[in-house]
Amino acid sequence: MTLDRYMLRLWLGPFFGGLVFVLAVMLLARALKLLGTVSDTAEAWSLIVDLLALTMPFFLLQIVPMAFFLSLQNTITGLQQSSEMDVLRGSGLSYGRMFRVFFIVVPLLWLGLTYIAMVQLPQGQLGFNNILAKIYAMKGAISFAPQRFTRGLDGITVYVDGEDSEGTYHGLILEDHRGGVSVIYTAKSARFDMGGEYLLLKLKDGVRLEGEGADQRMLAFDRYQVSIALPAGNRKILHSNDHVTMMTVPELWHAMHNSQSGAAVAEWNRRLLMPTTTLVLLFFALPLSLTQKRSGKAGSMIGGIALLVMVYNLQLLLYQQVNQGGFPGWSMWMGQALLLFTGMFLSKRAEADRLPKLFSYIGEWIYLLHQAVINRLSRRWNADQA
Known part of the structure; x- marks a missing residue:
């Protein structure tokens, strides 16, 4: 032993x-x-x-x-x-x-x-x-063709001028009409990141417009973040x-x-x-x-x-x-x-x-x-x- x-x-x-x-x-x-x-x-x-x-x-x-x-x-x-x-x-x-x-x-x-x-x-x-x-x-859900309006997510319409090699979008316009009220965002650049079951849209140097006519409100921002829930149908569970x-x-x-x-x-x-x-x-x-x-x-x-x-x-x-x-x-x-x-x-x-x-x-x-x-x-x- x-x-x-x-x-x-x-x-x-x-x-x-x-x-x-x-x-x-x-x-x-x-x-x-x-x-x-x-x-x-x-x-x-x-x-x-x-x-x-x-x-x-x-x-x-x-x-x-x-x-x-x-x-x-x-x-x-x-x-x-x-x-x-x-x-x-x-x-x-x-x-x-x-x-x-x-x-x-x-x-x-x-x-x-x-x-x-x-x-x-x-x-x-x-x-x-x-x-x-x-x-x-997630990557497929946030991929947008340049210079085209994309309706890849419920209640969201996105337009971008282009995308660079690092995945940053430039010249972005986003319309969010999920709550029944149209909210429009414009930004010089934006990135999409994943946060749990959400897409996090991180905007830079832009404007947020909400409402119509005399009730329209405008907010200028350097940085702004929009959270978008990911539809369950976008992901197949293996x-x-x-x-x-x-x-x-x-x-x-x-x-x-x-x-x-x-x-x-x-x-x-x-x-x-x-x-x-x-x-x-x-x-x-x-x-x-x-x-x-x-x-x-x-x-x-x-x-x-x-x-x-x-x-x-x-x-x-x-x-x-x-x-x-x-x-x-x-x-x-x-x-x-x-x-x-x-x-x-x-x-x-x-x-x-x-x-x-x-x-x-x-x-x-x-x-x-x-x-x-x-x-x-x-x-x-x-x-x-x-």
């Missing part, structure tokens, strides 16, 4: 560190992408936070297996570089005994990821798509059964068996298959980490990253083929099973200290390439300093 706790402690730090770092990078990249979509709304940052929260299930399904695998590689190579693994092996411990705690960690991760894939992922997709649909509906990626487990099961849809079959198998990636990567961790000591951690980490690229691309390729009806659903599991048996075979060879020579050659090649790059950079640095 002491050894198990020690191994777990070595692994936990890099695991959570890598998980938080990669998750932060992916969330930042998604936030920057979303900012261009929602930047012209009054609730931009609030919407971005909501959208990022809804994408968390998808990101976790991608990142957790990677963080588990790379942190396990870091643990194994660290033990090898410090010669602790030589001492443990010399005392008669097998690799299986050294790392048996991870055969408990993997089922726990699998259970958590399966719940995320089957329950949280479709809920997140539904919420994400509904928010985007709301944003796009439901879980609108697309397979948003379906609940019963809905997806029903669609898969009744419609024989390739998309439903692919989505069902994808949700079940993705959490099993941690088990596949567990068996690859040891053989890919037992490199020559002088190559350091670089060789094993590069090999691990290459494996991750191969695994995820194979899963994506098979998913696309099943989705298009080219392959049956079980082909996705055949690809996963092939990877699993390959990892188990290599892990067994590593336990017997009989890894294929190719692994040693790859590690040596990576080491030499790494050294060549370091030397080249060092020479260039010295030349620049001189």
Whole structure:
């Protein structure tokens, strides 16, 4: 038990560190992408936070297996570089005994990821798509053709001379006859922003005219804001059964068996298959980490990253083929099973200290390439300093 706790402690730090770092990078990249979509709304940052929260299930399904695998590689190579693994092996411990705690960690991760894939992922997709649909509906409702009278909203008529690249309208005339009394606004410029279920019309340098004849009142303003309720019909509310990626487990099961849809079959198998990636990567961790000591951690980490690229691309390729009806659903599991048996075979060879020579050659090649790059950079640095 002491050894198990020690191994777990070595692994936990890099695991959570890598998980938080990669998750932060992916969330930042998604936030920057979303900012261009929602930047012209009054609730931009609030919407971005909501959208990022809804994408968390998808990101976790991608990142957790990677963080588990790379942190396990870091643990194994660290033990090898410090010669602790030589001492443990010399005392008669097998690799299986050294790392048996991870055969408990993997089922726990699998259970958590399966719940995320089957329950949280479709809920997140539904919420994400509904928010985007709301944003796009808002944008569509406030888009006005220059030099034409537009009656896109009940009780509102709008005329604009033009629109600049930043979405600001110029030369605006708006007639508001919702209350039975005509109110006319003219402004040099105006912007539409989203505020909850309302459009906020922000006018600059204009005049407000209300009433007719002797009862007409005029108000000149530098800034003025008009609130316009958004009609419910302008936005379509999406439901879980609108697309397979948003379906609940019963809905997806029903669609898969009744419609024989390739998309439903692919989505069902994808949700079940993705959490099993941690088990596949567990068996690859040891053989890919037992490199020559002088190559350091670089060789094993590069090999691990290459494996991750191969695994995820194979899963994506098979998913696309099943989705298009080219392959049956079980082909996705055949690809996963092939990877699993390959990892188990290599892990067994590593336990017997009989890894294929190719692994040693790859590690040596990576080491030499790494050294060549370091030397080249060092020479260039010295030349620049001189």
